[in-house]
Amino acid sequence: MATAGRTARPRVAVAKFASCDGCQLTILDLEDQLLEIVSRFDIVEFPEATSRRSPGPYDIVFVEGSISAPEHIDAIKELRKQARILVAIGACATAGGIQAMRNWADHDAYRAAVYDHPEWVESLAKATPVAEHVKVDLELRGCPIDGGQLLELMTAVLVGRRPQIREEAVCHECKRKGTVCMVVATGRACMGPVTTSGCNALCPTYDRGCYGCFGPRTNGNAKSWSKGLLRSGRPPEEVWRLFAGFTGYAEPFRSVITELGKAKAKT
Amino acid sequence: MITSPAPSPTAAARQWFLARGDLGALVEAIRGTGRRVIGPTIRDGAIVYDEIQAAADLPAGWRDQQSAGQYRLERSTDERTFGYSVGPTPWKRFTFPPNLPIATAHRTNTVAFDQPVPDVPSLAFLGVRACEIAALGIQDRVFLGGQFTDEDFRARRSAAFIVAVQCSTSSSTCFCTSMGTGPEVRGGYDILLTELDEGFVIQTGSPGGAAIVAELPTRQPSHAEVGAAVDSVEAVRTQMGEPLPMAGIDERLKLQLDHPRWAQVAERCVECGNCTMSCPTCFCTSVIEESDMDGKSSRTERQWDSCFDVAFAKVAGGDFRARPRDRYRQWLTHKFSTWFDQFGSSGCVGCGRCITWCPVRIDVREELAAIAPPIAPVVQPVAVEPVAASPGTFSIARLASIKAETEDTTTLSLTDVDPAFLGGRPGQFVMIALPAFPAVPISISRFRSNGIDLTIRAVGATSTALVNLHPGARVGLRGPLGTFWPIQEAYGRHAVVVAGGVGLSPLHGLVDALVANHDRFESISLFYGSRTPEERLFRDDLAAWSASKEIDVAVTVDRAGPEWKGRVGVVTTLFDMISWDCTKVTAFVVGPERMMQASVQGLISKGVPADRICVSMERHMECGIGLCGHCQMAGRFVCKDGPVFRLNDLGDMFNREGI
Numbered sequence: 001m002a003t004a005g006r007t008a009r010p011r012v013a014v015a016k017f018a019s020c021d022g023c024q025l026t027i028l029d030l031e032d033q034l035l036e037i038v039s040r041f042d043i044v045e046f047p048e049a050t051s052r053r054s055p056g057p058y059d060i061v062f063v064e065g066s067i068s069a070p071e072h073i074d075a076i077k078e079l080r081k082q083a084r085i086l087v088a089i090g091a092c093a094t095a096g097g098i099q100a101m102r103n104w105a106d107h108d109a110y111r112a113a114v115y116d117h118p119e120w121v122e123s124l125a126k127a128t129p130v131a132e133h134v135k136v137d138l139e140l141r142g143c144p145i146d147g148g149q150l151l152e153l154m155t156a157v158l159v160g161r162r163p164q165i166r167e168e169a170v171c172h173e174c175k176r177k178g179t180v181c182m183v184v185a186t187g188r189a190c191m192g193p194v195t196t197s198g199c200n201a202l203c204p205t206y207d208r209g210c211y212g213c214f215g216p217r218t219n220g221n222a223k224s225w226s227k228g229l230l231r232s233g234r235p236p237e238e239v240w241r242l243f244a245g246f247t248g249y250a251e252p253f254r255s256v257i258t259e260l261g262k263a264k265a266k267t
Numbered sequence: 268m269i270t271s272p273a274p275s276p277t278a279a280a281r282q283w284f285l286a287r288g289d290l291g292a293l294v295e296a297i298r299g300t301g302r303r304v305i306g307p308t309i310r311d312g313a314i315v316y317d318e319i320q321a322a323a324d325l326p327a328g329w330r331d332q333q334s335a336g337q338y339r340l341e342r343s344t345d346e347r348t349f350g351y352s353v354g355p356t357p358w359k360r361f362t363f364p365p366n367l368p369i370a371t372a373h374r375t376n377t378v379a380f381d382q383p384v385p386d387v388p389s390l391a392f393l394g395v396r397a398c399e400i401a402a403l404g405i406q407d408r409v410f411l412g413g414q415f416t417d418e419d420f421r422a423r424r425s426a427a428f429i430v431a432v433q434c435s436t437s438s439s440t441c442f443c444t445s446m447g448t449g450p451e452v453r454g455g456y457d458i459l460l461t462e463l464d465e466g467f468v469i470q471t472g473s474p475g476g477a478a479i480v481a482e483l484p485t486r487q488p489s490h491a492e493v494g495a496a497v498d499s500v501e502a503v504r505t506q507m508g509e510p511l512p513m514a515g516i517d518e519r520l521k522l523q524l525d526h527p528r529w530a531q532v533a534e535r536c537v538e539c540g541n542c543t544m545s546c547p548t549c550f551c552t553s554v555i556e557e558s559d560m561d562g563k564s565s566r567t568e569r570q571w572d573s574c575f576d577v578a579f580a581k582v583a584g585g586d587f588r589a590r591p592r593d594r595y596r597q598w599l600t601h602k603f604s605t606w607f608d609q610f611g612s613s614g615c616v617g618c619g620r621c622i623t624w625c626p627v628r629i630d631v632r633e634e635l636a637a638i639a640p641p642i643a644p645v646v647q648p649v650a651v652e653p654v655a656a657s658p659g660t661f662s663i664a665r666l667a668s669i670k671a672e673t674e675d676t677t678t679l680s681l682t683d684v685d686p687a688f689l690g691g692r693p694g695q696f697v698m699i700a701l702p703a704f705p706a707v708p709i710s711i712s713r714f715r716s717n718g719i720d721l722t723i724r725a726v727g728a729t730s731t732a733l734v735n736l737h738p739g740a741r742v743g744l745r746g747p748l749g750t751f752w753p754i755q756e757a758y759g760r761h762a763v764v765v766a767g768g769v770g771l772s773p774l775h776g777l778v779d780a781l782v783a784n785h786d787r788f789e790s791i792s793l794f795y796g797s798r799t800p801e802e803r804l805f806r807d808d809l810a811a812w813s814a815s816k817e818i819d820v821a822v823t824v825d826r827a828g829p830e831w832k833g834r835v836g837v838v839t840t841l842f843d844m845i846s847w848d849c850t851k852v853t854a855f856v857v858g859p860e861r862m863m864q865a866s867v868q869g870l871i872s873k874g875v876p877a878d879r880i881c882v883s884m885e886r887h888m889e890c891g892i893g894l895c896g897h898c899q900m901a902g903r904f905v906c907k908d909g910p911v912f913r914l915n916d917l918g919d920m921f922n923r924e925g926i
Contacts, residue, residue, distance in 0.1 A: 033560075040560055152557070159562035164555060168540070168576055171626075175544030176365035176571050180311035180355050183626045185338045193539035193626050207311070219577055221537045221591065228336075228537070228627045 010059035010157065013045035015079055017065030017072045018099055018127060022144035023090035024048040024064055030147050040158060056082025060157060066092040066127040068099055073133060080134035085157065088130040089150075091143035095215050096249035098143075099127040103249055104261055129249070138163065143213035143246045146198050167218055169193055170210050173201035182209060189229060189242055194220040194253075215247035222252040226260065236263045283485035284492055286466040290348060291322035293430070293458075296482045297391045302428055305361055306393030307354065313338055316356040319393060326351070333438035333619065336628035349394055349462050352438040353618050357547035358399050359406060361390055362423045369419075369554065370567040385419045391428040395456065397449030398441075398616040400431060402547030404455060408610045409550050428475060431456035433500050437507050440619030442632060445511035448616040450503040461496035468496040511632060512641035516613075519639035520604040522759040522789070522851070524596065528638045533591035535627050540573030542621035542631075543598065548614050551579070574598050599634060640786070653746050654687045658890045661700055661743025664688075666736050667718060672804045675725050676769060677734040682718035684744065689714065691747030693754070693776030694883060694911040697721065698745040698891045701736075704729040708888040708906070710773035711747060712805075722772040722804065748891045750911040752777045752881060757788055757853035760879075763845075764793045765866045767838055767858020771795060771804045773883050773910070774857050778812065785817035789851060792819045796838025796862065800824050800831045838862060839869040849874035857883045864922055867914060880914040882921070901926055 014024055028049060030037065037043075044054035061083035067076055080086055088094050096103065102110050107125040111118040130136055140149055149165055156163035170192035174181065179201060182188045191212035192204060198214050216222055222243070229239045240260040243253045285293065297304050306319040309326045319325060330343040331351040343350050373379045395403075407424065410417035431452045443449030452459055457476030461468040468488050471477040488496075543549040553572040558565035572579060574597050580587040588594050606614030615631075622630045654662045667682040681688075688697065691711055699721065700706035707729045713720035725731045733742070754777070762781050766774050774793075781791045793812065797803045803822065813820040821841045823834035834841065838858070845852075852875045856866050863882055870880055886898035886905040893907030901920040903909060912921075920926050 036560060151560075155558060155560045155562070158560055159558060161562075166553075166555070167578065168572075169538065171539035171541050172544065172571070172573065172576070175541065178315065178317075178356065178360065178365075180313040180315060181541065181624055181626065182311070184336060184624050185312040185340075185355075187337075193537040193541075217538075217577070219591075221534075224535050224627055225537050 009040060009042040011054075011057075012041045012043045012060045012062070013054075013056065013058040013079075013083075014043070014048065014062045015045070015064070016047070017063070017076065017093070017130075018068030019065030019090065019092040019097065021048055021064070023093075023140075023142075024062075026144045026147050026150060027062070030151065033151060037154065041154065058083050060085045060087060062087050062089050063093050063130050064089050066097045066099060066129060067124070067133050068127040069123050071122075072124075076130060076133050085137045086130075086134065087138045087140065087153065088136045089140045089145050091141065091213050091215065091246040092127075093130045094139045094141055094250070095247035096127045096129050098246055100249035101244050102127060104244070104257060127249070140165075141196055141198055141214040141247075143211075146200075148200075149198050166197060168197040169217060169220075170195045170197050170199070170201050170204070170214070173197050173199075174204050177201060177205060179204050182207070187232065189232075189234065189238075191225075191242060191245075194222045194225045196220075211245050212243070212248075212253070213246040215250045216253045220252065222256045223259075226256045236260050281471070282488050282493060282496075283469040283480055283483070284466055284488035285460075285469055285483055285485050287346070287348075288466075289484050290325070290467065292483050293479070294319060294322050294393070296479050297393075297428065297430070299482075300428075300479070302389045302391040304391045304393050306430075307349070307351075309340065312340055314340065314351055314354040316354070316358065316360070316392075316394075322348075325394075330436070331438065333440045333623045335440065335622050335630045336625055338623050345464065347435065347462055347464075349432045349460070350435055352434060352436060352441055353396055353399065353620060355545060355620065355624060357545060357618075357620065358392055358395060358403060359547055359550075361392065362403065362427065363406060363410070363417075363420055363550065364423075365571045367419060367569045368566060369569045371564065372567070373564045374562065385422045387419075387422040387426050389426050390423075391430060393430045393432075395429050395431045395452075396434055396618075397431070397452045398443040398446075398618040399547060400429070400452060400455040401443075401446075401448035401616040402618065403429075405548045405610065405612060405614060405616065406550065408612070409548070412610065429456045430458045430460065430476075433459070433461040433496070434503050435462055435499050437503050438619060438623070440622040440630075441507060442511060442617040442619060444504060444507050444617070445513050445632075446613060446615055446617035450507070451500045461499060463492060463495050463499065465492075468492055511636075513613075514641070516635065516639060517604040517607045519641070519759065520600050520635075523639050524600070526638045528634065529592040529596045532629060532634055533595050535629055536575075536591060536595050537627055538575040538577070538591060538594065539626060540575045541624045541626065542629075543573040543575060544571055545620035545624045546602075547616060547618060547620070548602075549573070553579075574601070599631065599638070602631075603635065652687065653748055653892075654685045655743075655745040656892055658698075658706070658745075658892070658894075661706075661745055662687075663741050664718070664744050666738055666740045666742060668738055669734070669736065672722060672806075673802050676722060676802075676804060677725065678712065678720050678722045678805075679733060679736070679742075680715070680718060680720050681742065681744070682715075684718050688719050688744065688747055689716075691719070692751030693780050694751035694773055695747040695749050696773070696888075696891070696910065697747055698888075699729075699733065700743040700745075701729065701732055702743075704732050706743070706745065706889075706891075708748075708891055710883075710910075712772040712775040713779065714776055720775075722769070722775070724769055745891060749906055750909055752780075752855055752911055753913075754780055754784070756879070757781075759787070759789060761790045761792070761847050761849075761852045762788045763852050763854040763870070763875075764791075765838060765854060765856040765858070765870070766793065766795045767862035767866070768797060768802065769804060770858035770862070770883075774855060775805060775808065777855055778818065782812070782815065782817045790819070790847065791817060792845075793821070794838055794841040794844075795820070795822045796825070796841070796858070797822070798825045800827060800833075837865065839865050842869045842873060845873055850876065853879045853881075855881050860885075867921070878913055878915045882912055882914055882917070883910045884912060884917075885910065 103126045153163040190209035192210040195212045196214040196217050304319040307314045308324045325348045327348045328346045332339045371381045410420040434450045457473040459470040552569045602614040662685045664681040665683040668680045670678045696708050696710045698706040709721040711719050712722040725734045888898045888906045889895040891906045893904040898905040
């Protein structure tokens, strides 16, 4: 927002739908930069941080969470109307999140299994990303989002350029860090080859396989990777779970899960 | 060191022995010069290159098992320190860092860009293998060999002290012997270690190396130890087996840019980039900018990138290598082919990292073999000395069978021939005679295991007499004579055979040879033009060829009766069917001279290079050996210098009346 300058700070709102609030917390976790952020942005709506409410229009709206309940649909459309730039943040808002695992299941059966009074719960049969309902201007991936990418996005909005958010394989980050590939060296599963970077290979750095929380790479070869995981002796259920985790409803993970579901049904 | 100073002959011959227990003294001596030692150490289930404080950090007693997509460490049966092959870390990590700040920029009243002064640590690389020294040399050429140089690389490379180690074992993924980079270290080191059971045979390659070795508690090695050091490296070579056929791989790949395998391998490839990041020579990078929130100051960092990244070849209007197959092809052809054009060598040293660290187990050796199979070295047959070369003498052969091809053309199958005829080549001819009939030149139309076929048009006295013979009759033969079709010049290309009328006869043996070696050619086609359907030669063979997958056959006739369902028109009309890149065509043309002229013009207008068109010329031949003068064609005797010529060798004699 190059034209806004210093005098008119952009009005920022942070909103949430079905989500755990972890992405909003990532904003609050930017402790070293918070003072600079509030000096440059006018954060007028942020229920996680303050009970002060302020109606739109907003320059930037950060939206966390998936569209999961009937009232979310109107709410996100209204937010879109109020937002000059709408940014979907996190795996739920960009891919449907972990709650989208129900998209392959019997919604009523899930509801009955979890709640004593399922009739009190109003939810949609599918949890869907924000972009299925309204136009999204920018996305930040991850569960939760990466603070560095969030700062880069805010900086880009202020400076008036596109954010430089690369979409590489997580493997690139591992290799630059010198992390030994656990798939090759130990045989453990990792979603890194088909997952978008941005976390600086956080999980592999701590000796855990990538969970795919940043979602599928654009045109990533998820199909081949699912075959590779099956070929290494894993049962389809396990591979299904690897893909269906945080971002399974995003393509091409979604197609892989559907295929694996068919394979599961056959066995 | 970038170039190791040539050791003096005495220094080169000089060797020392360091007991196993004293290896720590080497680490200490190097550290004593102010260098940090980087060497093999175990981390996360692999032997990586990282800082070594003492000999205890080295992986003594461990070995690795590597295969495509798999690496495992296991306890070794001995206590050797270097008893494994290369791990996941390429040394480029320390000469060409994965993340390197290259500039800062500031905006105040004006703009300013500053380049940081390289902050180069003083390092020693311990345990550098032969393939890795070759890789450092390749990056020297990439970064320092051209007009523009990478000064950060130069500083790091110059500062590095190299302690090389001879490999004492190899992995299934190793192929240094195929790339000519190992297993033995031949130079490029300051100190070279060869590990034996009891310790290390040491050689030095620079004064710096000699100075370090002088501080060590060494002794003179025994003859047995020196011999064992040599044997140890040779044993690795034996362990690795036959090298892959890499000869001409750069040219072989250039011929295969449209191979269907590119799409097949791309279906498996997940484009994670692990091959390129693990590769010790891959040098692609991208830069990223980080700015403060008001955009007044920023920092530029260079990062390792990969040509497999979907954004790597993108521009505002789209992606130059949009498909995975394009990106895989880019990597493989750069590494094994176009690298030669840019840097004068292969970009591959055969370390095998791209195979081991590929999570979907793609083995570059298998891809190369499938995409650009080796063209077997051309075995030049022993030059066949013609029998009965002298015009008056003949070798006797027996007529085995006789077959009418058309109303006036007949094929004689001769057997009991002199072995020299069996060693003849498609395109050559014989002189054949009967008592009382002068010898006539006839092309060999077919080579059989026990004889040859001659296809003869009955137009003169001798030919009429020949076609009226009965099986069992004896004839006189001289030959085989003349030049033959240079089949190997069509290897890797589209072989196109163009025949007119009885011109198919000298081409029949060529077609047989092409079909027998069909996998050496991009494609094989026969275009055959005949005056009428009835005048087609070898109709059974044409039908068999048409039915086979190895050759495409197209036939046209000038005049057709109601029975004919095929094409009508001169042979050049068939050229419309050519859909491939004609610069990759090698053509073989025989027929009446007018037909050959039209065909050659047609081929050239399609883009076939003139030096890739071969023709067989007909002239009056009496002696067959260049002594009678009948068959002269400008400066050539067609019988001896021909009948097969490359078009460009004939120059403007080919298309000239009255020559």
